Amino acid sequence: MADPLRTIRKQTGNFLEDFRPGQVFRHKGGKTLTEGLFTTFTEFAMTANPLAKNARYARAYGFDGLVVPPGLAMLVAFSQTVEDVSENARTNREYVDMRFGAPVYVGDTLEVETKVLSMVPHRKVANLGIVHVQSTARKNVGASDEAVVMTWQRKVDVFKRDPAAELHPGEAEPDPVACELWLPPYDPKVDYAAMAHLSSADSYFEDFEPGTLIEHSRGRTMTSEHIHLTAILDNTSQVHCNQFMIDQNPERYVGGQLIIFGGIPFTLCLGLSSPDVGDNALGDLVYPTGRHTAPLFAGDTVFAATEIRAVRDFEGRPDLGVVEALLLGHKFVRSEDTPATADTPAGWRKVPIFELERHLAVKRRSHYA
C-alpha cells in the first residue's frame, strides 16, 4: 500500500497578528486592463461620460483613447490589495484620501504596493483589531510611461487567527506620494462645441448649486452576476463566491448569503450619478472619505443621489471648476407596517448603503459648449 498523502492547506491572506507597522506588501499579480474588463465594468456601472464610451471624443479632448473611469481604476487597484490586507477582515471601515493621478487607458498594467501605517487592537471586541494602510497603484512599471495612477488609505477590522498570538501594535508614518490629477490642456483650436451634444447640456460647472440634492433617476437591480464581476477583478474573498461556506454557518455571515463586494456598489453609484453629475467632468480629483453603511445582496436594487456641497475655482485652469459633492447610495428593504414617507413607499424602508465625498474637475460651459 502506498504511503498516505500528507495534506497541505496554505493560509490565505493575513490575520491581525501578521501585521506590523511599517511593513510593505508588494501585491501579487498586477493587472492589465483589457477591453474585456473595460467593457464589463464601464457599462455595468452605466457610466455616461463620453470620455469612457467614445474614443474619438476622448482623443479630441487630448486623451490617448477611451479613459478608464476613476471608479474602475479604483476597483482594479483596490482588488489587488484584498488578499494581503482584507481576506480575513470582518469589515472595511472606510476609505481615506483617495487621490487620482495619471490617466488609465485600456492596455495599461496596474501594480499596487501597500504600507501598514498602524495596528490597534479593538477596545471591546476580542480577537479583532483595526489595521490602517496606505496603498499606491502605478501603471506600466518599468516602462517610459510609468506613473502613479492613484493612492489612498483605508482602515479595516481584521480578525486574529490565534487568540494567544502576540500582536504588534504601533504606528508608522505614511509615505509622501506625489499624485496629482493629470488633465489634458485646454486647446482653443479644438471645436469642443461641435461635440457638446454628446454629453448632457446641464451638468457643466455653472449648473451646480451648493445646497442642492440631485436624486439620480435610475436604479439597478443586482443579480448573481456579482460573483463573476468580483472574480474578474481577482478578488477571491470567499464571502462573495462560496455559497457552500456560507451554508455551513449562516449566522456567522452577514445576511446568511453571499454578500456583494463593496467595490461594486462603489462603482455602480458613481455610474448612476454620471448623467447628472459626472458626464462633463474631465476627472475626479480626490475622494476624501468613503464608507459602506449597509451590506448589499443579489436582488437588491441600488439607487443614488448627490449632494452638492461647494463649488470653487480650479487654480491654473480657468476652463474648469471644482465641484465638491457627497455621493450617497441606498436601497430599500421590505418593512411591513411601515407607512409611506416623502421618498419611500409604504411597506419599505430606505437603507443607506454607501457614501463618498468626491471632488470633481468639471468643464465650464463658457469654454466647452
Next chain:
Amino acid sequence: MADPLRTIRKQTGNFLEDFRPGQVFRHKGGKTLTEGLFTTFTEFAMTANPLAKNARYARAYGFDGLVVPPGLAMLVAFSQTVEDVSENARTNREYVDMRFGAPVYVGDTLEVETKVLSMVPHRKVANLGIVHVQSTARKNVGASDEAVVMTWQRKVDVFKRDPAAELHPGEAEPDPVACELWLPPYDPKVDYAAMAHLSSADSYFEDFEPGTLIEHSRGRTMTSEHIHLTAILDNTSQVHCNQFMIDQNPERYVGGQLIIFGGIPFTLCLGLSSPDVGDNALGDLVYPTGRHTAPLFAGDTVFAATEIRAVRDFEGRPDLGVVEALLLGHKFVRSEDTPATADTPAGWRKVPIFELERHLAVKRRSHYA
C-alpha cells in the same frame, strides 16, 4: 441648523408633448465597439458566420478584421436612441426600412441622430400617441473613414406626462440618406474553396428554395443576464433593470417582472438562424419591417425559424444572390389542458415573439466553394 437641501430630480427622456415633427436629436454618448462588447454579443447570439468569429477568414474575404454582425450594429445604434425617443414609451410598434451600409469593425465609434417624422395622438387611448422617427448611425465621425453604417425608421407609442399639455402633431419629410451595403469585391485570386469548410456546406445561395420554412434546431434559455447585456448597450430604460420600481406597481408593468429589452431577442433570433441561413452571407442588405409580438422574460427559451420567400440575382454581383426571408422568433408558455400539436408538446402554447423581414446577400457555391 444648516439650510435644508433643495431636491432636484431631472426628467429622463421625452414625453409625447416634447416631440415636434422635424425636430432633430443628436444623441448623447456615442459608443466605441470594444472587443469586450463584440465578444459578449457576437457569442451571446450564437452567431455562426465565420466573418464574425475568425479574423483570418474575414481578412481573406476583404474585410479589415472581424466583422460586427448586423444584429450587434443594430443593437448598439438603436440603444443610443432609447433615452431621447423611447424612455417613456409604452411599446415599440415596429422597425421600418432598416438599411445597412459601411461595415463595422471592432474599434469603430458609432454616433446616432434622429429626426421626428410625425406625432399622432392615439385615437382611442388618452395620453398616448404614436411617434414616428428616422435614425441614422455613422461611424468615426470626423475621421477619414467616416461613413453611414445604417439608417432606419421606427414607430413607438409614447405617454404624455401632463394630460393638459399641448401636443404638436404633424408630419415632416424623412431625409434622403445614402446607405448602401458595402461588400468586398469578388477576387478570383483568393482561394475561397480552401476556406469553405469553415462555414456550412448547404447554406449557399443555390440551396435556398422559396416556399420552405427552416426550423432552426437550437433554443436558448434567457436568464437575469439580460440586465447586464442591456446595460452594456447603454440602454438604461428602467423596465429592464429596476425590480424595485416594478414591485411598487406590478400591474402596470407587463408580466409584473423585468421585461427583456427587445433588441436581445432581435439579435438572438438572428444568431439562432445563422447556421442554416446566415453563415454564408456577406451581409444583410435591409430589414424592411420588424416587430415584437409578445414580451420576453428571464426563464423563457427562445427558438427561431426562417421562411424563405424569394431568391433573386444581385445586380452587378454574379458571385452573390439575394435571399428574401422572414425570420420568426417564438417561445412556449405553460398552458394546462392544451393538447399537443405538430410543433408544440401537450401542456404548452407556442407564442410568437418576433418577426423580421430580411434580405441577405448570400454567396453562390459556384464562386466560393
Next chain:
Amino acid sequence: MADPLRTIRKQTGNFLEDFRPGQVFRHKGGKTLTEGLFTTFTEFAMTANPLAKNARYARAYGFDGLVVPPGLAMLVAFSQTVEDVSENARTNREYVDMRFGAPVYVGDTLEVETKVLSMVPHRKVANLGIVHVQSTARKNVGASDEAVVMTWQRKVDVFKRDPAAELHPGEAEPDPVACELWLPPYDPKVDYAAMAHLSSADSYFEDFEPGTLIEHSRGRTMTSEHIHLTAILDNTSQVHCNQFMIDQNPERYVGGQLIIFGGIPFTLCLGLSSPDVGDNALGDLVYPTGRHTAPLFAGDTVFAATEIRAVRDFEGRPDLGVVEALLLGHKFVRSEDTPATADTPAGWRKVPIFELERHLAVKRRSHYA
C-alpha cells in the same frame, strides 16, 4: 391560397452511424481570441499566474503579450469539435494525451481538425457506441506564425439515430503530430527577481514534494452564468442552454436540469489550483488523462485539490523542473443523516467531479527569485 410551406429541419451533429475510422472533420468556424473572451475566462477561472494577468510581466519573460492559459486554449479548441463529434453524445468518457505547443495570445485565431480513430459498438447498451478521435488545433492558419497549439484524443459515447442503420466499426492509425511546448529561453540579463513579488513565494519547483495533497483554499459557486460562458465558446449543445427541451423529458436528462459544460469545471479547477500550483509555471506540458466523474449544476460550489506525484529535471532546461500532478475537483451535495468526516461537514457528501493528470514546467527559485 398560397402553397403551404415545406418545413425543413436540418440534422445537427453526427450520430454513431455517421462515424467512419479515418474520417477527417475540418470543423466549422474557427475562433479568434478577443480580449473579451480572454477576460471572461481567464478571470472566471481565477487564474493567478501573472503571465495571464500582467502584460509587462509576460513580455519581460519573453512572451509576446498576455498568455492565454492552457485551460482557456483547451476550452476554445475543444468547443470547436463539439458539433461534429459530441453534439449527440451521451457522455464524454475521457481526454487522452492532451499536449501543448505554441503559445496562444490575444488576437490569435484557432482552427481545429479531427480524425476518427475508431468506432466500437457498446457491448451492452443498444444504439450506443464509443467513438475515439484525435484533434489538433492550429493557430493563424496560412500566416507566417502558423503553428500547432495543441493536440489531444478523446473517447465519447455517441447515440445511434436510426436503430436499423449500418455501423462502420474499425480502427485507423492516429496521425503523428509534432507538438512540443514552446517556452521562452532563460535570459540571464533579465531581472526576474525584481518581478518575483508578482507571484507566490512558495510555488517554485523546489517547493513541491511528491506524496503531498495540496487542498486549494477557494471555492466558487456556479450560477446560470454558465449558459453564457458556454455559448461564447460556440458550444451550442442544447443540454447546456435549452431549459424547454429539458422540461419535456426531465428523466432523460441528467439531474432534470441544465447541465454545465464539462469544460467549465475543467478550466475552473485549473484556476482554483493556480495560486498554489500554477503561478510559477511557464506552461503545461501535457495532460495525460482527464475525465469528468459527476455532473455539475448551477448552485454547486466547486473546490479543488492537487496531489503531487513526482518531480523531475526538465531536459535541456536547468532553470525549470517538471512537476507531475493529479488535479482533483469536487463539490458537496446534501445528504441527510450523513455524519461529518475529516473533510466533509455533517449532512453533506463529498462528490468528486473531475480529475486531470497534469505535467507542468515550473520555474526554479534558484534561477527566478
